[in-house]
Amino acid sequence: MAAATLKRKREVEQSVSKERDQTPEISDTGSQGEDDEKPEDEEWNGVNASEPLDVDEELPRGGKHAKVPTGVEVREMKEAAGLFRSSSFKLQIDAILPNVRPKDKHRLPLETFLLSLHTLLMNIPSTSPAQPLDATRPLLKKGVSVPYATPLPTEDSNWKVAFEAPSNIILAGSWNTKTSVKPPLGGQYGIDVAVVMPDSLFQEKDYLNGRFFHKRAFYLATLSAALSSKIDDLKVDLAYHSQMDNPRLTKLVLTPRPGSFKLNVEISIIPVLSTTSPLLLQRLAPSECSVRSAGDDARKPTPMYNTALLTALSPPSHLLSVHKWQQEAAAFTDALTLLRVWANQRGFCEGSRMQVRGFEGKGPWWSTLLGLLVTGEETVGKPKRKPLGRGLSSYQFFKAALDFLATFDFGKERIFLKTGTGHNYPPSEYAETHDAVFVDASSRINLLADVPLGSLDFLKCEAKKTLSVLESASSSFDPFAETFLHDKHALCTRFDAIVRVDLSTAALHDIDKHSIIDHASPHNALLASISRRLRQGLGDRTKAVTLLHPTSSRRPLSQALPSNSHIFYIGLVYDTETAFRQVDHGPDAKDPESAAKEAFQELWGDKAELRMFKDGKIQQSVVWDVKTADEKSHIPIQIVKYLLDIHFGITDGRSWHSSFDTLIRMPEPISKMYAETKQLVGFKGATTAFDNLVKAIKALPEDELPLSILNFVPCSSALRYTSAMAPVPRLAALPANASYVQTIPLIVQFEKSAKWPDDLKAIRVVKMAFFERIASSLMNAIPGLTAAIAIRGEDDNDPTMEVLTPEGWAFAIHIWHDRELTLLNRIIVGDEAQHIKRPGEKKPTKGAEYHDAVAEKEVYLRRFIHGPRHHRAVTKLHHAFPAFSGTTRLVKRWFAAHWLLDGHVSEEAIELLCAHVFAYPQWESDHDANPEAFAASASQVGSKERGFAMVIEFLQSWKWDEGLLVALYDAGSAADGESTEGVGSGQGVWALKTEMDPTGRVWTNKGPDSIVARRIQALARATWGHLGTVETESESILPIFTHPNGDYHFLVELNPSVLPRYHQNVHADLALLSQRHKKFSNLQNTPADEVEVRIGFDPARLFFKDLQRIYANTFRIFWDPLGGDTFGAVWDPTLREPRSFKVLGGFSSAPCPVEAQKGKGKDSKSKDLVVLNEAAVLSEIRRLGQGLVKDVVPQKK
Amino acid sequence: MPSPALISGFTPLPFSISPGVVHYVYARAHEAPKKAKQSQQWPAGRTLFLVNVPPDATEREITEIFKSCGTIERVSFDSDAPPVEEPDSSDEEEEEEIEETAVDGEEPQRKRRRKDKTKAPRPPQLIPLPSPAIRKLRRTSQSAHVIFLDDSSLPRALVPSSKPRAWPAGDEEPSGLAHYTSLYTSLRPPLDAVRTHADSFMELFEFEQAKLKQKSRYKKGEAVVDEDGFTLVTRGGAYGQAVGGGVTVASKRFQSRGETRSMGRNRKKDTKEKANFYAFQKAEKQRSDLMKLRRDWESTKEQVEKLKASRKFKPY
Structure with missing residues (x-):
């Protein structure tokens, strides 16, 4: 093909000169011509060589599309773009429509069926008028009961029911108007057949006391009985169905037996009234009472009854x-x-x-x-x-x-x-x-x-x-x-809270008899009342209080009344501004209007009390007592449960939301110890401690500081409300395996000075000297404060100062000096003066210095440029979206529990993922412009549980290879190109792009790689599936946070008594936490407070990082950084096959046994084969983790 | 487990690290690469090349093992030397490369500088930070060179042993949990130690800076001229002056890419040509607009068709 086109092109070029005077028209019409004409066709394009690009683009599309569109086509295209959202939207709409409609070819067999049904219905013999109860007997014998609704007819009813052939039969509803829409999964297209009952059956007063409904019920039962004798001819099954479980709206449903029609349909037979019926319709206005009993003169209106009757028309x-x-x-x-x-x-x-x-x-x-x-x-x-x-x-x-x-x-x-x-x-x-x-x-x-x-x-x-x-x-x-x-x-992503309610225990004392009669069943009256009460009680706390339940079901003809399902769900959508307030104000005590007061008291029962408020007002009010912040976020659920209890006697309203709280809380014995100290803990405590430290350092005498301090930048999840576990200060009394002291990283920036040395190593030493000065003067100024200098970090050489405040808060301070970047760049690019790059010049070889500099630059950019920026944006997000913090903490917990946090997915990456669910472009300006409207907007997520479900839903369907644009920063705040260059060279596959990071790799450079990313997706799918069953079966949510470790090749079990973070484990064994220092009692009998304090010291993490580094090419290792007591690892599968020996094989090998090689045949170098020495590696791990590792367990598959 | 005597020229030396578990270290006499000049670092004939040394092995442990074969001059781990660029597939070459880079790959200038320093008058003394014995955990399957004092030791070291020898347990450097705690402590030296170290370092640094300045060939403002007599043109420093000489005219662009902006003149020419001036231009534009419209339409259509094919449009 290609050769042919080339050849043709050459021909074209040659022919250009010859046939220049040929008219373009030939080529336009010649598109359908023979092959011989083709060169001419292209020759025309050749003349227009001034736009060769255009030609190239059009050619591959072939002759048909290369033509200018006709007027009709142009109109179609313009319309698609103008009248629809976009032309692609229009095409997609065109594509979806035929899929949700019945196909015309399936209609025809149904029409013939309906015709035969018509003749059948028209020929049903009449029955003579009879007393309503007597009339049921012959029908009952045929197995058909009459669906009389309340108030039921009695023996002394003085009117009669009868049947006469319908005066007309109309094909009604969507089938006739061709507006049928495919119902969701498993549903059938509905065909409504309206059977018009003859006027002669009715009297003027039939609208009263359910007489019409009884006559209709008898008519329907007679139809059913007549059809039930023919079901085998029709190949259908019969059933009653009442819309919304309202017995007054009962219809007969014919379901064709499988195989009779291609289309999945059901046919409903609905008896209707003709417009000429003698019923006094003008007496059915909404406020009329149509159900009257003898002794009752109140004549309360029966709106539902009236509406149900009018529906028959x-x-x-x-x-x-x-x-x-x-x-x-x-x-x-x-x-x-x-x-x-x-x-x-x-x-x-x-x-x-x-x-x-x-x-x-x-x-x-x-x-x-x-x-x-x-x-x-x-x-x-x-x-x-x-x-x-x-x-x-x-x-x-x-x-x-x-x-x-x-x-x-x-x-x-x-x-x-x-x-x-x-x-x-x-x-x-x-x-x-x-x-x-x-x-x-x-x-x-x-x-x-x-x-x-x-x-x-x-x-x-x-x-x-x-x-x-x-x-x-x-x-x-x-x-x-x-x-x-x-x-x-899915309920969990649409409602902030869900309460599951079982109605079977409900007491009906709140529902008066009249309402039951109006709604035709106690069940419907109860649901209507619950809905109204909850809406009233929650008021502006929620944007919506919705009842959810499965659809009413079909019932056999022998069953007169619908059976109701007892389980239903209450879904709440919070208004985040008001949902969590603790006091509900009622009417003023001095208010002369007593009706409002009574209504308030009636609604709230004993909870309503008179209170005097600060502004001197005395008001009826309801106060919800909460002990912790966690409880505060469940006030709406508390209200729902309370209202259900006092008004309907329902006590088992269940919601699984509060069980999420324990996941991000410390275990009981530990939190109790903190409560005893009465110290400020959590994010608030951390922020206060941070402010105090900054104040203290700034208050140091001028001459004790080498340079004056420009500012302090917090840069930690503990200070932006997103760390999985709330930050806590050090507490000496804690047992060894809960003694972890989290350090909070800070960045300090000094004023500019020309005296900094122009050498990376020297800068570091100067930093150390600075730290030494600050540390000594701080320790002098604040008794009880200790400060130490870590001469290098875990993965870089930047020194830090670690401060432990007298209250027990730990901070790690970095100095930001912007000259470092220039120096690093100089190493990476090379000395400018020596290396002006000439085109074609060979790149100088890159030594260790270069690689170190690249790695350090990455750390520098992340720590000093992106970190603070990210911190600011996330803090702002937290203030704008109240549920963001909780969501992020839950999601981090989830990642940690599945052994992915830290080792494979960075905290910041998770924050970005969560931000994606909350933030949208321009959220910042929306929030600044009008915080109230912002809080009320529909996109606000009101609870962390819903946020969590949304993140999981997103993760399970996210195509991560396509990347993700997170609207964390306002649009237009562009990044400087330099800060992101060079990142993204790692093996991470997630691209979490922001305005500040167009590559999307700043926080995902190191991972997850494609294998881990796929695993995350699989875990998210399983979690999503479980969330779906939680809402209906009210199971525990703990399985979501339990990691399946069967897939690992070997597990490294750690000794929980030496893990300082063990208390953060999801499944921490409380017995291990309470035994204090027992392990060490035989070694040294030092009192707890004399044991050396190691801030931020987590040997398990160091061990994990070491294993990850040492065996990077041998296995992939996973671990829960939040108190995990097991590592899981998977061998690189390619290493388990014998392979030829290499000096830099990168794994610990053993020579292959000779016998094993014989089977392999005469390969080229078969005797040099080696294989991964698994046993040696495992024993190495055991040695490297002496005192830390309990056991290394290989798992057989 | 019978194992082959030689693997690609290496003698596998079995070591038992725990009961029943054998770790193999591969040993070979060090061969100097042919093209490189005689290696000073690893003298041929008495250097043993080891592969797959355990990640936590220390020099002391390796000395312990080969002590019986002869006196050991030095043990060096390759990962501590500047690493190789990209290992090739062939193992022979790989090894050569390691040595090559080690040999002629520029030894850090620092070393040379230090040599100069010794000659200079009274350099200040650097007081190091306290460094207790800490194991260095290197990547698995590392290689090492053992240099014996005597040529005769080498063959003795290469004798294959059928029974695995025990790996000596070095008690000097702690391992496991103790390793991490002592590492933690060693990273946080006492404050006064930090101060004395920092002070002495800065003194030394300033001394060296001063010396460098003296030695520098170029004074500020002086042009850099190479052998061919060309003057080096560089970009100016922060205040318009090139530090260390040079003529300051080059733009940043030129500096980084080595090319001047040649687009400027051409671009002006482009703008001169008027669009939409002649009737044929208008007609052509109209036509190409329509064609574009159609192309877009067709491509979206294709996309939607593709989606359709993947059963995307069944909502439920």
């Missing part, structure tokens, strides 16, 4: 409205499909998993929602929302719908769709009787009557979130997939 009228909207707006169907896919992905639908309460069978509502956008609403005066243009694209409609959901306040505002004929019922009545109001185009039915406001609040949150995704310009995720493709069902 809706299918035909709804069908007409949808058809009208489809005619008016071309993109209506597509937009509806998108909207429903979006909703289905988020649990606003029916399905087998946890679903948001209230969205079952809400198909009509979704279409009416879009209808509202098309036609507008019925208002007096000027409408607030103008109807949208008809020519909008599906995406624009979809976005408008989300916008409506995100901004509309269902709790306060009401929607009445435009009808043309005005309101049927007075709109003001809805306000008193319904929670959320969305009245359909027939102006009769409130489509949201049975949807709790909490669910709509949650819908609002989700809509806001999706809108911000669609509007964000960030390239770190795919907005299309985020909106439509990803499964967003």
Whole structure:
């Protein structure tokens, strides 16, 4: 091919001169011509040699695409870019739509089936009127019970039920309007068959006392009985199903037996009323009472009853409205499909998993929602929302719908769709009787009557979130997939807290009888009441309180009433500003209005008390007592449990959130000892200690300091609220295996001086001299303070000063001198004066000095340039996102527990990963501009548990080879190129890019490498799977933090009694912690406080680092730096095969036994084969870790 | 376990480090590379080359082992010498390279400097920091050279032994937990020791600086001229003066890349040409815009098709 093209090109060049006067038209039309014409075709391009690039790009695409697009095509392309988010978005929408709709070819067999069903239904014989209870008997004999709802008919009911063939049968719902959307996993397309009951069956007063529902129930039962004798002909199974477990909304469901249709469908038979029925519909206004008992004159309104009755009228009228909207707006169907896919992905639908309460069978509502956008609403005066243009694209409609959901306040505002004929019922009545109001185009039915406001609040949150995704310009995720493709069902990433509730023990004393009658079942009345109470009690603490439960199930025909599942979940979305306040203020004591006071007392019970506040006000209030900061973050859960208990007698509300707290807390015996000292511990203590130290050093007399101090820069996770374990001071009384004193690194910068020597080694010595001066004068100034100078660090030669304050806080101070970088660069680049690089000049050989300098420069940049910058940004993130700190600590704990922290993944890398879940571009300016609005924004994560789940979810699906852009710094704050050059030469594969670090390797240079990265992904997947089961089965979360060590080739078991950090172990053995110094009692009987204090001394870590370095090419080693007592290691698999001997083999080898080599055949140098000497390496490890290692255990696989 | 007598010319010497566990050290007489001049560091004939020495071995331990073969002049670990650039695949060459770099790879100038220093008048004494005996843990499978005093010791050391000898346990340097604690302490010397060390170091440093200044060929402001008579042009220092001579005109760009900016003139020429001036330019632009539109469209389409093929568009 290539040769041919080359040849042709040459021809072209030759022919250019000859055929210059050829007209370009030939080439344009000649694209479909024969081969012979090809040269001419390209010859035209040859003339335009001034833009050869363009030509080259077009050629490979072939003749077809090389043509200028036609007008129609241009319009299509421009539209895609203009009316949709982008042309790729449009194409993706086009791609998804056919996948979520029934295919036309599958429709035909169903049509014939429906036709036969139609004739069958029309020919069911009538039954004569009978007393309602008597009428059930013949049906019961056929195994069909009549789904009468409360209030049940009695023996002395003086009206009769009967059956007559339907007056009409309508194919209703989405199937008819072709707006069906594939339901989520395992669901079926629904086909609604509305069977119109003849008017002759009803009387005017049938709307009262459930008579209509009884007649409807009998009608349905008769239909069922008639069909049940034909099920084998029809090849279907029959079942009752009640929408939302409301027995008044029972329908008959026909499920085709497997194999009868290609398409997974179910057919619902719904008896409906005709518009000409004699029922007095005007008496069904929301505030009317339709269920009256003899002795009751109060006539409380029955809004739910009335709505349920009016629903029987809706299918035909709804069908007409949808058809009208489809005619008016071309993109209506597509937009509806998108909207429903979006909703289905988020649990606003029916399905087998946890679903948001209230969205079952809400198909009509979704279409009416879009209808509202098309036609507008019925208002007096000027409408607030103008109807949208008809020519909008599906995406624009979809976005408008989300916008409506995100901004509309269902709790306060009401929607009445435009009808043309005005309101049927007075709109003001809805306000008193319904929670959320969305009245359909027939102006009769409130489509949201049975949807709790909490669910709509949650819908609002989700809509806001999706809108911000669609509007964000960030390239770190795919907005299309985020909106439509990803499964967003998981509760743990969407709710800040989840409480699991078992209803079976609930007492119903809070629910009056009337409400049960109105809701048709105690269960529904209870859930409605719970939802309302919680929303009231939590108030502005939460953005949404949502009930979640599995969808109502089908039931056999023999079962009259639906059975309810007892387990449901309460999901809370916190408003981080207010969620954790400790006091709830009620009405003023002097307030003359007693109703508010009573309501407050009624809500809170004994907890409500009169309190006087600082400003002199005496108010009813509720105070939540908390002992620790951990408890404070669980106040909302505490409130939920309290309310459930006092109002509904539910005591076993379970949430697994508090069990996360123990993971980042010290074990009981240790924390008790700290509590006894009454010292300030934790991040607050560390920050105070830092401030004090800075003050003390700055207060030193001028002449005792060599140069005056410019500033102190903190640079530690302990001072930015992100270290897995809260920092604590040294406590002499602690047992040896809890005696670890964490050092907090600081950086000090002196004023500039020309007196610094111009030599790296000398600079270090000067630093030491400085330290010596500061240390001696500090020790003089503050009694009890000790300071020491570490002449070099673990992995570099920079000296540090270690200070132990009298309170027991330890700091390690570095001096930042910017000349060092220049000197290092000089070594790396070479002396400028000697080496002006000439092009083509051979590079000078790089000696040890060069490699040392490169390594030191990397440490320098990380420590002095990136470290402080990162510290500042993360601290700011902590202040902006309250849950960030907790999340990071949990995630660090997770990484540590899986033996990856420190050794393979740096702390900063984890902070960046967590920041990715929280931060978005411009978060900093958003936060500065308006902190309150920022806290209320939908993207705020309210709890560390949710943050943790989000990070895990991200990790399990992250394609790490694509890198990640973290919006930690504001855009535009560009990095200086020098600070990042040279990094990224390590084996790390994660690219965590920030504005300051375009390479993304500053914190991931050393790891994780691709093997470890894959392992992290596998661990994250397992964890994610477990999180999913925790929410439904309420298991322990500890398995998430338990590392499976079966995969390691050998384990190095350490002696827990000599590990100074053992108390931080996830599974620390408390018995080992309490025995103090027992191990040493026979050696030396020194009292605890005379034992030499070694700040930041962790022999296990040093040993681990040594093994990692010594055996870098022999095995890969893993360990939990937070008190881990076992190393796990995996041999390099290639070393276990015999290989030929090399001087610099890089591993400890043994000659291969002769016999073993014989089998290998006559290889070239078969007698020189060596193999990894595993036993020798293991025994070396044992020797290197004398006193530290308990045992080295090889594991057999 | 019967093992071959020689492996690539190396004699495997078995050592038992713990009961039943044998560690192999490979030994060979040191061969000086052919091309390099006679090595001063490792005299041929009496230098033993060891491979796969345990990572925590000390000079004392190795001396202990080969003491029986003859008097040992010196033991040196290769990883302490400047490392080799990139080891080649062939083992022969590898070894040669080690030696090569060690031989003619510039011995740190420091050494030479120190030699000068001895001749200079009264150099100040450097007081070192206290350094207790600490094991140095090197990377596994390191190599070492043992230099005997006498040529006759070498063959004795290379006698293969069938029974593993015991590795001498050096008690001088602690190992394990004790190693880490003493390492920790040795890294944090007493404050007065730090002070005296720092003071003496600075004294020495200043002495040497002063000497260097004296010796420097170039004075400030003097041009550097090479043998061919060319004047070296360098960049100026912080205050526009080149320290140590040179003529100060070169730009930073020239300094780092060795090329001057040649783009300037050409770029001006480019801007002169007007776009969108002639009708044909406009038409062509329009056409290429449309083509670009189409190309983008086609490429996104292709992408989406690719996604479609990977069943990406099934939401559930």
